[in-house]
Amino acid sequence: MIAFLRNTWRGLTSMRTALILLFLLALAAMPGALLPQRDLNAGAVEDYIAANGWWGRLLDRLGFFDVYASVWFSAIYLLLFVSLIGCLVPRTFEYAKALRGKPVLTPRNLARLPHHREGRTDAGVTEVMAGARRRLRGWRLTEREEDDGARSISAERGYLRETGNLVFHFAMLGLIGALALGKMYQYEGQVIVLADGSEFCNSGTYAYDSFQPGLRVDGTDLTQFCVRVNDFTANFLPSGAADYFRADIEYQTGEDLETGTWRPYALEVNDPLRIAGDRVYLLGNGYAPTFTVTFPNGEQRTQTIQWRPVDLQTYLSEGATKFDPPGITDPAERREKQIAVTGLFAPTAVLQGNVLASAFPEARDPAVAVDVMRGDLGTNSGRGQSIFEIDQRMVDQGRLERVARENLRPGEEIRLDDGTVVHFDGVERFAYLQVSHDPTQVWVLGFAVALVLGLVTSLTIKRRRVWVRATPITDDDGTGRTVVVLGGLARTDQAGYGEEFGRIADDLLEPEPEDAERVPAGRET
């Protein structure tokens, strides 16, 4: 059992396993790019499943539409995490040992190393050794006495490579950890705010149109702040392409909430408002037509509700503005009399026949093409409703009926058979805001930077060794001379050590370079 566990552990932490896990992770990530994903586009997922029958349902069951939250993706990711730790722990110990250790003994036969030069000099052994030590300043050295009065130096350099490598891998661990923590404590919410001085306060999830909490966020203690959107500016190129968006907002947070102080900010794309650990983004914009309904009893109701742009080139928008009849207490009767104004809005209207289209995204000549519906909107049915649409089921069941269809410009109105008047007042802009909160994203950035620095260090620095041996000999003519032998070895597969070795050898053997056997040296530029 122990043996089994040990073997499993060894297997898991081997380089080969890590490689295979890396490939599995890459493979597992791919479907997320090729299939629609629920958290990006839930509608597209539903369409895909509907279009592909059992195959779509099977993919759904297997998590292919939520790849990055699926069991299999997390499993690979976790295994890789464990494997990484298993690789790193022993390597860290070895690294610590190597830092204290001495360069290895000089091999007996330096001629067998990949880099090798040899020469003779009149200088004595001590002199040669001193010269070599001077030349090898910055290298980690040990000098040893050998037999026959010979002495040798072993030198090693490039320990930083291993440092960089460990930094890289630990940064990756840290990054993964920070991401996981972020998933717990982050939240993101979207809200539409009219650009007429309307306010939004981050006081709870109910204030949002949609909200995506992290696993540990229940929405009870969100950062307190408020935002007021006073104005919205948009510029478009003559082609209709967007050129510039800005929401002029005011915000308050912290003490300002008590004192009622508002601070101005120009919210632009690429330039979020950062307050109290939250960020507020300008994600989109659009139009909100205002309708006033005068009911037969003379009471009036006015509503300005955002309609959804269906074409970003022209801002042709669709939506539904819904009204409850005032002063009617009987629920059954009220359900006969509810009103919805639904259809299309065009900021720059062009009529093709009787069909409304838009020629430009700016509100130069706004118009709506609407159906007025009367009856039961289904708002009390308990089912959630889109604010952009009426409930089609109510229409199909005959409980909601179309009572008028008309194109209106601002100031125009429709009079219904029962005397109700629907008046198109004009149009307001809205800003689509997102609030994001992620307490660990700064850590993620820090680890990412460390990761790159570690990577660059470990890929550019070579771990390399050089040995110098000086042996005293007596020449044929009886004078004492010294044979100097150099050997070099790069411990990593980065080439290019030849050049540096050549320079060292040149410097040490300069007096008699013609003796030396030349290793094909690098081309120096």
Place this chain on the structure above:
Amino acid sequence: MPVDETLSTYSDWCYGSAVGVYVLAMLFSLVDQAFGRHGTRQAERTERTRELVGAGAPVEPPEPPERPEPATSGRAERARRFGRMAVALTVLGVGLHVAALVLRGFATGRVPWSNMYEYGATLCLAAVITWLVILRRFAIQHLSVWVLLPVIVLMFLGGVVLYTEAAPVQPALQSYWLVIHVVSIALGSGMVLVPGVVSVLYLIKVRKPEWAGRLPAADVLDQVAYRTTVFAFPIYTAGVIFGAIWAESAWGRFWGWDPKEVVAFVAWIVYAAYLHSRATAGWRGGRAAAINILGAAVMVFNLFFINLVVAGLHSYANG
């Protein structure tokens, strides 16, 4: 800011000429590849090193000497002259290529890499310059044909299928990150196309030596691929991180598994695997080369398939 039509036309003209000059360079280099004497000499040199190194020690392949050794026959010498002309033409092509981008930048009053056409041109420029830098260190100019071929194909597709009129950019792109992120990504992805091609040659050399008489020694190819990848990988990594920083301020989150992000991640993983494979027994050599090719393929897939077929947040894809 209005677009300067004249400059934009000159830019298009330079682009076309650059492609033309690259085609010419490729043909010249083809002559060199076909008739120059390469494979044998390189092979000999490797043999020599082997002896020198002795058994057991890791081989550090030699780098080629400064000047090619004197060719043995007149025909080979003529072919080599074609090879040198091919390099000169490539340099000329790079000049035109740079001019095309600079002119477009002036025409639009912004950086010239804001749609698929421009981005493709920038990426190809990075690839060709990478190749020229490699040629300064390794005498393998007769392989130019294999690098120029994919570049020409990409540039042709870019100029014909993806061509976009010069135009200003939309709000999401009005940020200095457009310079930082895109330059590093284009540089990183352009550079790795070269080792991708070289790794294909490596595989041919190792698996089908009978086809590869004129290719340099396998470990020269391996070195070129490895050194270039090792240079490009951190740049690419930084580019992805810059992208994440930009996404944090443009899209509201630094990472959201948008299709482009997914494939950028996959490519990153593949290259990480490449680096690791070279340190793993049984994977270095052929398998490592295959991984490198896979990495380059994922990059190209990200550029074309993801941009053109899968909709994502990257707005340059549809502009």
